[in-house]
Amino acid sequence: MPRLLFVDDDRDVQIAARLLFRRSGIEMLSAYGAEEALTQLASFPVDLVLLDLNYRKGESSGAEGLALLRDILVLRQDLPVIVVTGHSGVTIAVAAMRAGAADFVMKPWNNERLLALVGTTLKGRRADQAAETDPVMIVASENLRRIVTEADRLAITRAPLVIAGPSGVGKMLLARRIHALSQEINPAVTIRAEDCEGLPEGGGTWIFRNFEALSAPMQRHLADRLDEPTPPRVLALSSVDHTGLEAALDPRLMLHLGMVILPLSPLHERPEDILALSGHFLRYFSVRHGLVEPVMDEERRQLLCGEVWPQNVRSLRATVERAVLTGTWSGTSSNGQDAASKSTPTLRDTERSLIEATLRKHGFNVTQAARELGLTRPALYRRMARYGL
Numbered sequence: 001m002p003r004l005l006f007v008d009d010d011r012d013v014q015i016a017a018r019l020l021f022r023r024s025g026i027e028m029l030s031a032y033g034a035e036e037a038l039t040q041l042a043s044f045p046v047d048l049v050l051l052d053l054n055y056r057k058g059e060s061s062g063a064e065g066l067a068l069l070r071d072i073l074v075l076r077q078d079l080p081v082i083v084v085t086g087h088s089g090v091t092i093a094v095a096a097m098r099a100g101a102a103d104f105v106m107k108p109w110n111n112e113r114l115l116a117l118v119g120t121t122l123k124g125r126r127a128d129q130a131a132e133t134d135p136v137m138i139v140a141s142e143n144l145r146r147i148v149t150e151a152d153r154l155a156i157t158r159a160p161l162v163i164a165g166p167s168g169v170g171k172m173l174l175a176r177r178i179h180a181l182s183q184e185i186n187p188a189v190t191i192r193a194e195d196c197e198g199l200p201e202g203g204g205t206w207i208f209r210n211f212e213a214l215s216a217p218m219q220r221h222l223a224d225r226l227d228e229p230t231p232p233r234v235l236a237l238s239s240v241d242h243t244g245l246e247a248a249l250d251p252r253l254m255l256h257l258g259m260v261i262l263p264l265s266p267l268h269e270r271p272e273d274i275l276a277l278s279g280h281f282l283r284y285f286s287v288r289h290g291l292v293e294p295v296m297d298e299e300r301r302q303l304l305c306g307e308v309w310p311q312n313v314r315s316l317r318a319t320v321e322r323a324v325l326t327g328t329w330s331g332t333s334s335n336g337q338d339a340a341s342k343s344t345p346t347l348r349d350t351e352r353s354l355i356e357a358t359l360r361k362h363g364f365n366v367t368q369a370a371r372e373l374g375l376t377r378p379a380l381y382r383r384m385a386r387y388g389l
Contacts, residue, residue, distance in 0.1 A: 003027040008052035034068040043287040062092035074180045140276035155181035160234040165264030168312035171237040211236035212248040219250040267312040271305040281320035292357040
């Protein structure tokens with residue numbers, strides 16, 4: 001059965017669309033905003049995306065949807081996206097198609113025409129084409145958004161770039177994003193600098209991990225390659241800053257690589273990203289393991305934002321997965337201390353989490369979720385409305 005993801009903040013529209021596609025033998029996942037959409041794409045094989053362009057009340061610029069479209073195509077360049085637009089109008093829909101969308105449909109849509117468009121787009125696609133994606137890069141803080149925007153702007157160039165920051169902060173994710181947006185056809189070659197005894201033949205894109213550990217002979221050899229008329233593109237990942245790189249690198253190599261350095265700050269300095277990533281990992285691991293999400297209340301959010309996170313995103317990811325697996329936040333502090341919240345989840349919290357986890361387990365197939373929960377479909381719909389699911 002083909003599966004599509006519909007991104008739209010209007011729950012009534014989502015319910016109507018799900019009923020429409022179910023009658024046509026198409027499974028539909030729902031997302032109500034950008035972060036949830038990226039989580040769904042990381043959690044389930046998806047054959048097509050229907051993408052509304054605005055996710056906040058009163059918003060009509062389409063900027064949120066266009067940004068999400070770019071993120072989707074970074075994850076899955078082969079994934080067809082049909083833009084669904086009303087307030088944004090045809091101009092924004094055309095801009096979305098120029099950015100990579102396959103087609104667009106206007107709200108309110110004609111059911112037969114929408115089904116025909118979806119069917120035509122899905123035709124010839126197989127389920128195994130919904131390949132695994134790279135890990136999702138969630139951007140919430142202004143600090144990280146500014147760096148990602150600059151990386152996106154430079155992605156289409158051939159300029160060598162340095163991505164600097166501590167371990168686990170997302171340097172490789174940003175490098176893969178740059179390569180995905182570069183229009184380079186061939187896959188990037190990843191090189192671990194401390195193990196490098198020779199450079200690849202030809203050009204393309206080379207991603208160096210721990211770049212500051214590159215030996216002096218290899219540094220000189222790489223500088224020679226970068227002096228050639230058609231040099232490879234180098235994306236150098238480093239845990240040291242500009243001053244440290246100047247001390248570690250051959251001056252000639254530094255001339256090439258010192259022009260643009262993209263610094264990624266430690267996670268504990270970006271509380272907005274901690275909260276956004278925590279929500280993403282909760283949804284992702286609850287789907288992956290088929291378990292209920294532990295409740296994340298305001299006290300827990302403050303505790304997470306106050307953590308040091310020695311391995312940055314890796315530490316946070318492990319902490320959240322442990323919470324999902326154990327069903328509690330007890331003992332999930334990154335420094336090994338018990339940072340459990342003293343608050344006890346309410347019956348409402350527990351029921352909401354159970355319903356949401358069951359829906360995610362079944363890809364938001366209400367019939368299957370209702371059967372597992374021992375509810376009728378109307379009763380489950382009422383609870384979904386009550387809890388805003």
